[in-house]
Each structure stands twice: as C-alpha cells, then as structure tokens.
Amino acid sequence: MTELARARVPEVGAPPAGIPRSATASLRELLERQFQDYTEQLIGLTVPGRLPDSDVHHPDTVRTLMRTARQGIADTTEALRRMSEGGYGRCGRCDREIPLVRLRAAPSARWCEPCQQHHASVRHGHEPGPAGC
Numbered sequence: 444m445t446e447l448a449r450a451r452v453p454e455v456g457a458p459p460a461g462i463p464r465s466a467t468a469s470l471r472e473l474l475e476r477q478f479q480d481y482t483e484q485l486i487g488l489t490v491p492g493r494l495p496d497s498d499v500h501h502p503d504t505v506r507t508l509m510r511t512a513r514q515g516i517a518d519t520t521e522a523l524r525r526m527s528e529g530g531y532g533r534c535g536r537c538d539r540e541i542p543l544v545r546l547r548a549a550p551s552a553r554w555c556e557p558c559q560q561h562h563a564s565v566r567h568g569h570e571p572g573p574a575g576c
C-alpha cells in the first residue's frame with residue numbers, strides 16, 4: 444500500500460510538467476496571496492463587527508461569502524499541495540496539461556477548460572456533450 448501511494452507521486456518537489464520553474468514560483472505566490480485573502484475574508488465574516496459594509500451582514504449573504512471563502516481556501520490549499528507533491532498543472536479529469544494562461548487566470552484550477560465547461564454544463568442540466576476530453 445505504501446508502494447502504491449508512493450508510485451502515484453512522481454518526485455517530491457519536481458517541477459510540474461510543462462510549466463517553467465519561474466512560472467511556478469509566480470503561481471505559488473498568487474496561490475499564497477489568494478489563500479491569505481480568503482482566510483482574512485473568512486475571519487472577517489466569522490468575527491462579528493469586523494465587516495465595514497452593513498449590507499453584508501444579511502445572513503444569506505454572509506453564508507454565501509463564507510462558503511466561497513471556505514471553498515477558496517480548500518482550492519488553494521489543494522493546489523499548493525499538488526504543487527509540492529506533483530501533479531499541479533494537470534487536469535484532474537483528463538490528465539492533460541492545463542495551459543499556463545489558464546493557470547495564471549485561475550491558479551487553483553483543477554481541470555482544463557473543456558473539462559470545466561463540460562462539468563458546468565452537466566451541473567446546469569444540459570445534455571452532456573461528446574466526451575471530447
């Protein structure tokens with residue numbers, strides 16, 4: 444079991460496939476900043492009286508914001524983990540490389556664009572398209 448688990452992780456600290464080391468460094472910075480932003484947002488929502496805008500106190504709005512912040516923290520944590528363990532920059536569904544331009548726009552992206560769109564359309568109840576990815 445240990446052998447299996449190890450076999451799935453290529454090399455600890457190995458640069459992600461297809462992504463230059465310099466790009467990885469800036470993506471990591473982006474992720475760390477996002478993580479911090481989400482954390483601060485969540486603290487702001489959790490600690491009463493820290494929100495500057497009183498409109499945001501509406502329970503539904505706060506719930507939505509908290510869910511977004513929690514999801515953001517989870518996504519960025521996961522992306523940073525993949526970055527150090529290997530597998531970052533690869534689509535979790537089709538295993539293709541995620542283009543750098545997409546990672547720059549969404550550093551915590553787990554899926555390539557076609558897979559993401561497919562997922563979104565399935566979730567919205569449309570007919571699932573041909574398995575192009």
Ligand SMILES: [Zn+2]
Pocket residue numbers: 534535536537538539554555556557558559576
């Ligand atoms: Zn994909």
